[in-house]
Amino acid sequence: MSNFDFATIDSSRPASLKQVFAISSRFAPIVAKTLGVSGVKINKILRPRITAVIQSMEPNHGVIQKWFKSSTCPKAILELIKTEGLSEDKPKASKKAKASTKKPKALKIIAEPSGTVITPETAKAALEPEAPKQAVKSDVVWKTTSKATEFDQRLVILEAMQSQTSEDVQTIKTTLESLVVSLGGANL
Numbered sequence: 001m002s003n004f005d006f007a008t009i010d011s012s013r014p015a016s017l018k019q020v021f022a023i024s025s026r027f028a029p030i031v032a033k034t035l036g037v038s039g040v041k042i043n044k045i046l047r048p049r050i051t052a053v054i055q056s057m058e059p060n061h062g063v064i065q066k067w068f069k070s071s072t073c074p075k076a077i078l079e080l081i082k083t084e085g086l087s088e089d090k091p092k093a094s095k096k097a098k099a100s101t102k103k104p105k106a107l108k109i110i111a112e113p114s115g116t117v118i119t120p121e122t123a124k125a126a127l128e129p130e131a132p133k134q135a136v137k138s139d140v141v142w143k144t145t146s147k148a149t150e151f152d153q154r155l156v157i158l159e160a161m162q163s164q165t166s167e168d169v170q171t172i173k174t175t176l177e178s179l180v181v182s183l184g185g186a187n188l
Contacts, residue, residue, distance in 0.1 A: 011062025019064045024051040027073045034073070035083060045085065053080040 028047040032038065037046055054077065059067075067074065 007065075009061050011060060011065070013061045015059045015061055015064045019061070020051060020054050020059070023064055023067050024054055026068065027077065030071075030073045031078065031081065034078065035081075046081075049081050050077065053077050056080070 024047055027050050028042055031050060032042045032046055035046070057076070057080075
């Protein structure tokens with residue numbers, strides 16, 4: 001322990017983060033007894049909430065020193081602590097959700113036979129809706145399109161756009177070659 005006299009520090013000076021953390025650690029067991037919290041929730045949930053409340057109050061050094069001498073937690077701090085999720089009761093199972101009238105649509109890519117050029121229009125036309133897949137439980141519907149499927153769809157569209165761009169570049173190159181030949185220039 002340090003023998004430093006904290007009374008020599010100006011009491012109007014803002015409290016440091018170490019002081020805020022120390023006082024929240026000091027109040028955590030006191031507040032835990034008051035709210036009936038035990039176990040891991042004290043350090044994982046309650047203490048960070050107490051720290052946030054103390055930081056929002058922007059205490060100065062003098063207030064922190066007064067709190068260190070106190071054996072109880074001030075009512076102002078107790079009133080500001082959020083108590084959601086701190087009870088020891090286990091969450092209740094939710095009731096069965098009503099069936100929605102809208103059905104999610106999944107997108108499916110139809111593979112084009114090799115040798116054909118895929119344009120952006122044909123790539124978009126190749127995407128057609130697929131019936132939604134159901135999970136093992138009939139009351140739970142899982143998201144039917146995965147990230148891999150979305151990525152594959154985007155990749156097909158990008159490949160089609162790249163193919164169209166390549167065709168456009170080839171057309172421009174052919175036109176330039178014919179223009180150079182008609183002007184009597186060198187062959188590209």
